[in-house]
Amino acid sequence: MIRVALPTGDLRKDTAALLDASGIGIEDYAAGSRALRFPMLGGDGAIARVFREKDIPVQVALGNYDIGICSLTWIEELAQRFPSHEVMRVRDLGFGAHALWLGAAGDEAEASLRIVSEYPNIADAIARRMRLRRYRVFPVWGAAEAYPPEDADVALIAAPDAAAVEAHGLRAIGCVLESSAWLIANKHSLATRDLSPVLSRLLGGGGASTSAPALRVPASLSMREAAPRPARTRLRLALPDGHAQSHTIAALKMAGVRVFEYEDGAAVRRPRIDVDGVEVKVIRPQDMPQQVAIGQFDLAVTGRDWLFDHLVQFPSSPVEEIVDLRRSIYGLAVIVKDVQADSVAGALKEWRARSDAPIRVASEYPNIADHFARERHFGRYSVIAIQGASEGFVPEDAEILIEGIDTGSSVRANKLTVLERFFESTNCVIANKQRPEGAMRATYDALVETLRRGAAEPVAAASGGA
Amino acid sequence: MPGATTPQRSRGMRDLLPDEMERLRAVEDAFALVCRAWGYREIRTPVIEPLHLFTAAGTLSPQTLDRVYSFLDWDGWSGERVVLRPDSTIPAARLYAERLDGGRIAKLFYSQNVFRFTDDGSSREEWQCGVELIGDTGTGGDIELVLLALEALKPLKLPEMTVRLSHAGIVRAVLAAAGMSAEEQSAAYDRLLDGDLSVVDEVEARVPQLNAPLRLLFEVEGGGSGYIENLRGPLASAMPSLAPALDELATVVAALEAQGVAPVIQTVLARNFEYYSGLIVRIEAGGQRVVAGGRYDDLIGLVGGRHVPASGFALYLTPLIEQITPAARPAGERRIVVQAEGGGPALLSAVYDAAARLRASGLRVEAIEGMHSAPTHRLICREGSPKFTLVWPDGSEQFERLDDVARVLEP
Numbered sequence: 001m002i003r004v005a006l007p008t009g010d011l012r013k014d015t016a017a018l019l020d021a022s023g024i025g026i027e028d029y030a031a032g033s034r035a036l037r038f039p040m041l042g043g044d045g046a047i048a049r050v051f052r053e054k055d056i057p058v059q060v061a062l063g064n065y066d067i068g069i070c071s072l073t074w075i076e077e078l079a080q081r082f083p084s085h086e087v088m089r090v091r092d093l094g095f096g097a098h099a100l101w102l103g104a105a106g107d108e109a110e111a112s113l114r115i116v117s118e119y120p121n122i123a124d125a126i127a128r129r130m131r132l133r134r135y136r137v138f139p140v141w142g143a144a145e146a147y148p149p150e151d152a153d154v155a156l157i158a159a160p161d162a163a164a165v166e167a168h169g170l171r172a173i174g175c176v177l178e179s180s181a182w183l184i185a186n187k188h189s190l191a192t193r194d195l196s197p198v199l200s201r202l203l204g205g206g207g208a209s210t211s212a213p214a215l216r217v218p219a220s221l222s223m224r225e226a227a228p229r230p231a232r233t234r235l236r237l238a239l240p241d242g243h244a245q246s247h248t249i250a251a252l253k254m255a256g257v258r259v260f261e262y263e264d265g266a267a268v269r270r271p272r273i274d275v276d277g278v279e280v281k282v283i284r285p286q287d288m289p290q291q292v293a294i295g296q297f298d299l300a301v302t303g304r305d306w307l308f309d310h311l312v313q314f315p316s317s318p319v320e321e322i323v324d325l326r327r328s329i330y331g332l333a334v335i336v337k338d339v340q341a342d343s344v345a346g347a348l349k350e351w352r353a354r355s356d357a358p359i360r361v362a363s364e365y366p367n368i369a370d371h372f373a374r375e376r377h378f379g380r381y382s383v384i385a386i387q388g389a390s391e392g393f394v395p396e397d398a399e400i401l402i403e404g405i406d407t408g409s410s411v412r413a414n415k416l417t418v419l420e421r422f423f424e425s426t427n428c429v430i431a432n433k434q435r436p437e438g439a440m441r442a443t444y445d446a447l448v449e450t451l452r453r454g455a456a457e458p459v460a461a462a463s464g465g466a
Numbered sequence: 467m468p469g470a471t472t473p474q475r476s477r478g479m480r481d482l483l484p485d486e487m488e489r490l491r492a493v494e495d496a497f498a499l500v501c502r503a504w505g506y507r508e509i510r511t512p513v514i515e516p517l518h519l520f521t522a523a524g525t526l527s528p529q530t531l532d533r534v535y536s537f538l539d540w541d542g543w544s545g546e547r548v549v550l551r552p553d554s555t556i557p558a559a560r561l562y563a564e565r566l567d568g569g570r571i572a573k574l575f576y577s578q579n580v581f582r583f584t585d586d587g588s589s590r591e592e593w594q595c596g597v598e599l600i601g602d603t604g605t606g607g608d609i610e611l612v613l614l615a616l617e618a619l620k621p622l623k624l625p626e627m628t629v630r631l632s633h634a635g636i637v638r639a640v641l642a643a644a645g646m647s648a649e650e651q652s653a654a655y656d657r658l659l660d661g662d663l664s665v666v667d668e669v670e671a672r673v674p675q676l677n678a679p680l681r682l683l684f685e686v687e688g689g690g691s692g693y694i695e696n697l698r699g700p701l702a703s704a705m706p707s708l709a710p711a712l713d714e715l716a717t718v719v720a721a722l723e724a725q726g727v728a729p730v731i732q733t734v735l736a737r738n739f740e741y742y743s744g745l746i747v748r749i750e751a752g753g754q755r756v757v758a759g760g761r762y763d764d765l766i767g768l769v770g771g772r773h774v775p776a777s778g779f780a781l782y783l784t785p786l787i788e789q790i791t792p793a794a795r796p797a798g799e800r801r802i803v804v805q806a807e808g809g810g811p812a813l814l815s816a817v818y819d820a821a822a823r824l825r826a827s828g829l830r831v832e833a834i835e836g837m838h839s840a841p842t843h844r845l846i847c848r849e850g851s852p853k854f855t856l857v858w859p860d861g862s863e864q865f866e867r868l869d870d871v872a873r874v875l876e877p
Contacts, residue, residue, distance in 0.1 A: 083532070084585040112518070112546065124547075127521070128531045134518040136545030293543040314543040 002046040002198050005056045005068035008389060011181050014095040015069050022201040036392030046198055049397075052387035057184060061085040062384070064397045066189035067198055069093065072179040072212060073100055073119060073158065080121040080215075086187045090199070092209045096181035101159045102126070102218060103170030105149035108226035112136055116147040117156035122215065126156070126176055129217045138291075141284040143241065145170065146269040150236075151281070151296045154221060174218040182212070235278045235436060235443045238292070238300035240285035240427075241267060247328035247427050248301045255454025257447075275450075277443040292432050293317045298444055301325065305332060305365065305404060305425040312371040323429035323452050326459050332368065332423040335401040335416050337394040344376055344419050351399055358382040362398035364390065369402045372422070391416065478583070478590035484838055489787040490593065493622060494577045497595040497781060500618040501575040504610075506597060509574050511557035514539070517547040522768045525556050527652070527740060533583040550581035555762070555778055556769060558598045563771025571601030589784065596759075596780035600766065605714055607777050608745040608761060609721045615749060615757045615779050616727065622790045624751035629727055631719065632735035634742040634760070635711030640680060643705055644669040648740070658684060658734045688731035691719050711744075718745055736760065747779060754785040800875055802831045803841040807848040816847050820854070820868055827872045845871060 006015055006029060016030035026038045026048055040046035051059060056070035057078040063086065072092075078085060100119060113135040117123040120139035127135045140147070144155045145168040154173070159165045162172035183202055189195060239248055239262060249263050259280055262271040273280045283291070288300035289310030304321060311317055334344055341347040351359055359381040363369035366385035373381045384398055391414040394401045404425065405411055411418055429451055436444045475481065482490060498508065517536050520526045526534075535550040542548065551557050554576055566572050577595045584590050597614060599607050612629065619627065637658070641651040654665045666680050679700055688694065694716045702709045715731070722729055735746045736758060744761030759779025767773040804821045806813045821831045824845070832839055846855040852864035854871055865871045 083583075114545070124536075125532070129528045131521065131528065133522050135521070136547075138545050290543055290545070294545070310543070313538070314541055316541045317543045319543075 002040075002067065002193075002195055003065040004040060004046060004048040004198055005059050005065040005070075006048050006050050007053045007056060007070050007181075008050050009053055011053060011069065011071065011096045014093075014181065018069075018093060018095075018202065022204060024198060024201050036389055041197055049392060051389055051392075054387045055389070057085075057087050058384065059397060060184050060186050061087045063186050063188060066186050066193065066195050067202075068184045069181055070184065071096055071098070072182050073098070073122075073177060075182060075184060075212075076177060076179075076215065077119045077121050080125040088185045088187045088190055089212045090183040090185050090210070091203060092212070093181040093183055096179075098158055098160055098179050099175045100156060100177040100179065101162070101165045101175050102154055102156055102173040102221070103145070103148070103159075103165040103168065104154045104173055104221065104223060105170055107171070107223050109153035109221070109223040111225055113154065113221075113223075114138065114147075114152040115154045115156060116140055116144045116152035118142060118144055118158075119156055122177065123156045125215060126217055129215075130221070132221075138287075141286040143269065143283045143287075146281065146283060151291060153223065173221055174216065176216050176218070178213050231438070233277075233439065235299070235440050235447065236297045237273065237278055237280050237447070238288050238297040238302075239271075239280055239282050240288070240301055241282050242284065244285045244301075244303065244328055244427060245282075247325070251301070251325040251327055251427065251451070251454060253454075254457045254459075255451050257450060257454070275443070275447055277440065278447060289317065289319045289430060292430055293319045295432060295434070298431060298436050298440070299447065300430050301427060302430055303328060303425050304428050305330075305368070305423065307428065307430055308332075308423060308425075309365045309367045313367040318433040319430050320433055321428045322431045322448060323455050325427045325429065325451070325455050328425070328427040330404045330406045330425055331421040332365065332425060333403060333405045333411075333421040334372070334419040335394060335403055335405070335411060336399065336419055337414075337416050339395075339417060339419075342419070347400075347419060348376070348378065352379070356380065359400065360384055360398040361400045361402060362386050362390065362393040363402035364388070364404075365402060368423070372402060478585075478588075480589040480591060485792060486787055489790055489792055490783055492790065492793060493781065493783055493786050494595055496621045497577065497618045498575070500614065501597060504573075504614055504617075506573040506575045509558065509561060509576050510578060511551065511554065511561055511576070513550055513579075514548045515551050515557050515560070517549050519556055519560055519769055520549060520552065525741065525765065525768055526553065530582065535581050535583065551578075552580055552582050554578055554580055554594055554596050554780065555598065556765070558596075558778070559600070559765045559771070559776065560769045562598070562600050562774075562776075563766050563769055566600075567766075567771055567774065571603060572598070574598045574600070593783035594780040595783065596778055598776060598778040600774060600776040602775050603777070604775075605717045605721075607775075608714075608718050608747075611759060611777055611779050612718070612722055612727065612729075612747055613725060615747070615759070615781070618781065619749070619751070619756065622786065624756070624786075624789055626751070627756075628750045629722070629729040630732045630735055630748045630750065631715065631729045632732055632746040633711040633715040634744060634746055635714070636683065636708060636733055639705060639707040639711060640669060640683065643707060644672040652740055655734065683733045690723055690728055690731065691716060693731050694719060714744060741765070745777070751785070752789050754789070755782060756785050756789075757781055798877065800829055800843060800877070801839065801841050802829055802843045802845055802875065803835045803839055804831060804833050804845045804847060805835075807846050810849070813847060813849055820845060820847055820871075823868045824872055824875065827876050829872075829875055843875065 019025045036050050038048045040048050053070045054074045056068040057075045059065045060068040115123045116138045120137045123137045145157050165172040258274040260272045261268040269282050271280050285302040286306050288302040289307050291297050292300050339347045341350050359378050361369045362384045366383050369383045390403050534552040536547045539548045575597045579591050579593050657665050698712050742760045743763040746760035749757035761777040763775040804817050806817045817833050821833045824831045844857045854865040856863050
């Protein structure tokens with residue numbers, strides 16, 4: 001069986017068209033079906049599975065899939081960290097053009113340059129090759145363009161051109177990678193298996209280059225070291241975007257705090273709050289614990305799950321939960337499929353009896369997954385950090401999925417089994433244990449008290465997250 | 467549990483078995499003995515160091531930096547990464563700048579491992595013995611390092627050794643004369659190191675007025691002072707910036723020749739060109755590099771200290787332990803295994819008493835026979851009479867008193 005990893009998201013339409021033109025079209029995939037697996041070649045000899053793009057090179061490198069289609073940026077992101085991985089770049093498919101750009105808000109930087117990106121491995125490689133004297137890379141789930149200048153000196157972001165970088169209010173330093181969709185294959189599969197029923201069709205129509213562009217490293221960032229920043233005089237509050245936004249809006253409303261251009265669900269990065277001495281930035285909830293730990297924000301509204309993920313990675317981090325907002329309720333659970341056992345320990349025995357291969361734990365919470373596997377004495381295991389489309393991972397691509405679940409309807413719909421629900425998550429306010437000093441302290445205490453009072457109000461309809 | 471044939475080692479990591487450890491310790495012990503005799507003192511630096519120590523320009527090349535094991539520590543929420551040390555000189559420079567810098571010369575040595583990712587099947591963990599001579603020691607320091615390295619290698623009885631010398635100032639002067647930036651110089655040096663002499667043509671094309679036979683530098687491996695004089699004549703007059711490097715090299719070579727060392731001069735010698743500021747040394751044995759080092763006067767400043775000149779070298783233990791012959795067991799050495807005939811706590815205790823008594827006589831005595839014991843004698847202990855029987859391949863003798871056993875066995 002030839003296993004093919006196909007992208008969801010931006011590349012889906014063009015990929016479906018390519019499959020059609022190659023004579024191996026998948027009608028439901030082209031139609032945007034929510035299904036995650038599709039038979040190919042009439043169900044005989046090949047199967048396609050839909051992933052978030054970032055997961056595709058990882059899955060092909062692991063050998064779970066023989067062939068994949070995804071952006072060069074994600075292939076390069078994997079290659080920069082794991083140079084001897086098993087991914088062969090077969091051909092540029094000529095669609096999905098975009099680029100990675102370095103941008104800065106100004107021409108000054110901290111002595112330890114702060115680089116923010118969804119592509120931390122590429123950012124790290126560029127910093128090394130530029131011989132930057134001292135730098136830090138903040139890996140983020142999104143909104144990297146919103147970090148400079150307050151929360152980062154340089155952002156590495158996906159953008160079509162310099163104008164798009166500048167539209168974010170950043171100075172375009174340089175394009176570091178021209179990207180497009182690429183056909184990739186697992187090297188071992190290429191060397192040992194006949195992939196031609198799919199591969200030769202995909203290559204049949206010719207296409208663009210077979211030589212991937214290399215990283216272009218700018219000669220200089222054209223930045224000088226900034227003088228030490230004066231102490232902040234305004235309290236900084238981070239609010240989440242995405243699914244968590246509606247729950248946060250409800251919590252703020254209950255506390256009587258107005259955040260204009262946020263409370264109506266808008267996607268504004270720096271909304272205005274009706275509390276004097278406070279400024280707000282909207283970023284991903286996943287990224288907040290680290291930002292609070294390094295003192296960029298005094299308070300942040302995130303989920304207990306992301307705080308837990310941060311604290312198991314950095315046990316001495318100075319971040320703590322100070323107000324439970326009691327919304328966005330769901331649990332982190334161990335999910336499996338086609339397992340007889342009704343406990344994690346039993347499932348471990350079952351897998352160990354079958355094979356001594358590493359137990360694959362897939363999760364959007366890689367640090368929690370790692371922590372869980374260590375605590376439960378998994379023995380030989382590997383954690384596969386994933387971006388989404390998670391219900392499709394077990395049992396083919398992982399033995400265990402660690403995932404946030406609400407009512408469990410999605411689990412049931414996919415005929416999955418919850419072995420254990422081991423952590424309860426709600427949204428919460430987090431803070432650095434080092435409280436603000438001086439004039440900001442009164443503002444801080446007042447805002448925390450307001451949020452705490454709001455959280456004490458009855459929650460009308462507790463609503464779930466994942 | 468997986469079977470014994472299932473590899474459980476992490477890829478690229480190497481076990482050192484007892485025979486290899488004996489040879490490794492032989493090198494370390496010989497090295498430490500010589501270093502102490504020359505007035506050097508031992509240090510050990512942490513396995514984990516901050517990444518930024520190694521990212522400073524002029525410390526490690528980008529190619530090496532791409533191979534370091536870097537990660538976020540348990541308290542790495544600030545985003546600053548740490549590394550498993552990929553090199554020992556930079557940590558030693560950091561240690562000096564942080565703990566020892568009092569304006570006086572520091573003479574330090576170490577024996578420790580370094581980690582670099584490789585994907586060619588070679589080990590990702592390497593053991594090195596090294597020396598750091600930090601402070602203004604001038605050319606005398608360069609001479610001392612070469613002689614110290616040779617003396618440390620002497621007891622190892624290696625196959626034929628070659629001492630190769632160069633001076634970073636030579637290539638730097640040539641490439642700078644061609645108007646190359648620091649980055650261009652590094653790239654050109656790497657090409658030269660790979661044997662690409664078209665760089666020389668490029669330099670000559672950039673500065674045609676030079677009219678100097680640059681290929682003399684790059685195509686010929688010279689044999690000591692005579693070669694340096696051959697270079698000095700035609701080159702130093704055309705390119706005066708070469709003179710200081712050639713002068714320093716000539717001094718070192720002449721001093722070594724006076725000590726009976728015949729160094730080979732090789733202009734392009736070591737990777738990590740940016741690292742070195744003066745003399746570069748490489749010693750080969752059996753065709754393998756066993757020592758590399760040189761002068762790196764800018765390093766202490768780059769890791770945050772004052773500008774203090776420094777130089778050093780490292781012995782590479784992997785090729786060394788492959789080349790040395792394990793020390794033979796001393797002729798006539800007696801290795802005794804003491805055993806109990808029967809059980810019971812009193813008898814087991816008596817075995818250890820007997821072993822201790824015999825060890826006190828300078829004998830090698832084991833109470834448990836292991837796979838490497840190879841005993842020459844066995845002493846059987848029992849509760850009845852005779853209390854002891856000493857057995858050897860072609861005889862045996864019975865005793866009532868341990869002192870009598872010791873008298874028979876003592877050398």
